Amino acid sequence: MVGIVGYGVHIPRYRIKSEEIARIWGDEGGGVKDGLGIMEKSVPGMDEDAATMAVEASRNAVRYCNINPKRINAIFVGSESHPYAVKPTATIVAEAVGATPHLTAADMQFACKAGTTAIQCCMGMCTSGMIEYGLGIGTDVSQGRPGDALEYSAGAGSAAFIIGNDGVVAEIDGTYSYTTDTPDFWRRPGMDFPSHGGRFTGEPAYFKHTVNASKGLMEKLGLKPSDFDYAVFHQPNGKFPIQVAKMLKIEVGKVKQGLLAPLIGNTYSAASLIGLASVLDVAKPGNRILVTSFGSGAGSDSFCITVTDRILERRGKNRNVIQYIGDKEYLDYGMYVKQRRTLKTL
Amino acid sequence: MSSVTMGLPMTWRRIPERYGLIGSECESCKTKYFPVRKICPKCRRRGKMRDLKFCGRGKVYSYTVIHSPPSGFELETPYTMAIVELEEGPRLTAQIVDSDITDVKIGTLVQMVFRKIQEDGKEGLIHYGFKFSVVK
Numbered sequence: 001m002v003g004i005v006g007y008g009v010h011i012p013r014y015r016i017k018s019e020e021i022a023r024i025w026g027d028e029g030g031g032v033k034d035g036l037g038i039m040e041k042s043v044p045g046m047d048e049d050a051a052t053m054a055v056e057a058s059r060n061a062v063r064y065c066n067i068n069p070k071r072i073n074a075i076f077v078g079s080e081s082h083p084y085a086v087k088p089t090a091t092i093v094a095e096a097v098g099a100t101p102h103l104t105a106a107d108m109q110f111a112c113k114a115g116t117t118a119i120q121c122c123m124g125m126c127t128s129g130m131i132e133y134g135l136g137i138g139t140d141v142s143q144g145r146p147g148d149a150l151e152y153s154a155g156a157g158s159a160a161f162i163i164g165n166d167g168v169v170a171e172i173d174g175t176y177s178y179t180t181d182t183p184d185f186w187r188r189p190g191m192d193f194p195s196h197g198g199r200f201t202g203e204p205a206y207f208k209h210t211v212n213a214s215k216g217l218m219e220k221l222g223l224k225p226s227d228f229d230y231a232v233f234h235q236p237n238g239k240f241p242i243q244v245a246k247m248l249k250i251e252v253g254k255v256k257q258g259l260l261a262p263l264i265g266n267t268y269s270a271a272s273l274i275g276l277a278s279v280l281d282v283a284k285p286g287n288r289i290l291v292t293s294f295g296s297g298a299g300s301d302s303f304c305i306t307v308t309d310r311i312l313e314r315r316g317k318n319r320n321v322i323q324y325i326g327d328k329e330y331l332d333y334g335m336y337v338k339q340r341r342t343l344k345t346l
Numbered sequence: 347m348s349s350v351t352m353g354l355p356m357t358w359r360r361i362p363e364r365y366g367l368i369g370s371e372c373e374s375c376k377t378k379y380f381p382v383r384k385i386c387p388k389c390r391r392r393g394k395m396r397d398l399k400f401c402g403r404g405k406v407y408s409y410t411v412i413h414s415p416p417s418g419f420e421l422e423t424p425y426t427m428a429i430v431e432l433e434e435g436p437r438l439t440a441q442i443v444d445s446d447i448t449d450v451k452i453g454t455l456v457q458m459v460f461r462k463i464q465e466d467g468k469e470g471l472i473h474y475g476f477k478f479s480v481v482k
């Protein structure tokens with residue numbers, strides 16, 4: 001059965017605390033910070049972008065399963081911060097992991113859910129026999145306008161999943177998507193920062209799509225909320241995933257392992273996938289995981305994933321999520337501005 | 347050719363070397379070289395070169411902290427440049443990133459990471475390749 005053969009993440013080393021951002025914008029009371037449930041967020045190094053992080057995560061994924069990268073016949077990279085408007089990130093990744101030239105590759109964009117859609121494409125191609133292995137990636141260095149609530153949450157990170165039929169550490173039992181045209185968040189060409197609908201991003205966007213995709217998946221597979229040992233949701237902040245678990249009647253404790261927004265912020269296309277990696281880092285054979293992404297615009301992809309015995313052999317082959325989160329260096333706001341190269345825009 | 351496209355053939359040719367740390371090995375005398383060489387200086391015409399992918403681990407042979415950078419790198423100062431001796435033998439020059447400056451010493455173990463090296467302005471190509479970070 002099709003599933004996850006290997007996975008890897010990359011989280012940049014730098015962090016800024018929400019308190020430090022609040023200090024600059026006169027929000028010492030911590031209203032924004034408490035509202036978001038984010039203590040600190042990841043900040044990319046000056047020489048990091050969506051492509052470099054995708055390469056690091058992908059190399060970790062290849063190391064994890066130790067397959068010959070020439071057997072990867074498709075690479076799809078989901079991001080809303082591709083370094084080029086025209087010229088694929090996927091070719092950079094393909095060359096850097098050693099998968100070229102006998103493969104297909106493309107970039108995807110669907111706000112924060114392009115990474116899970118990349119995995120769905122790999123699943124379809126593996127199941128149909130078109131390819132042996134596919135590499136699906138979610139990677140983002142997201143930007144928030146200085147002073148905007150997004151500045152507290154927009155983090156950076158990447159997660160890569162090798163999908164195949166043989167040697168899976170977790171089977172993907174099924175996937176279900178829910179998509180509508182909803183104008184909750186967008187960025188026009190040439191603009192540095194996105195625009196968003198403020199409170200409109202919650203109810204009709206995040207909650208509606210996440211709940212409907214998750215429910216649709218459970219209906220399709222004949223499962224109920226209590227059948228899952230873990231649940232991972234897209235995490236634009238530290239609070240939405242908890243709320244959505246309550247709406248779906250999933251125990252809040254099952255969300256904790258995959259909820260990293262309080263520590264690294266919203267890593268956009270990588271958010272739900274880093275959460276899944278964090279769960280796979282500790283899950284036991286037989287554990288069932290619900291993963292539901294969300295992308296503004298809007299849509300959700302939901303997956304049911306069952307861990308196999310093989311996961312125990314592979315554990316420790318890789319730098320895991322906790323190691324990435326633990327290795328950190330704090331920036332003050334001045335260093336943060338220098339690092340993000342936003343000197344001009346302020 | 348515009349200034350934006352001038353170095354393209356050179357950049358393109360160096361992608362395997364910069365992305366994948368591909369160098370050469372002489373099949374006659376087993377000497378390893380980075381970057382790629384077409385002729386083994388030891389064996390000359392008797393040598394036979396093949397591509398070799400280096401593992402990406404090594405140690406600091408020598409280093410210096412840059413405070414007055416070349417143009418394009420002003421925002422990155424201070425940063426560390428090192429001569430890294432690869433596990434397989436050859437030495438190369440690379441920036442050390444994601445590491446405290448005080449952690450970099452002669453003999454420190456380092457590993458290859460994939461980073462942005464340079465951008466040709468806002469319209470030009472982005473150059474990617476290897477840098478190194480201290481092994482934790």
Ligand SMILES: [Zn+2]
Nearest residue numbers: 372375386389
């Ligand atoms: Zn020789």
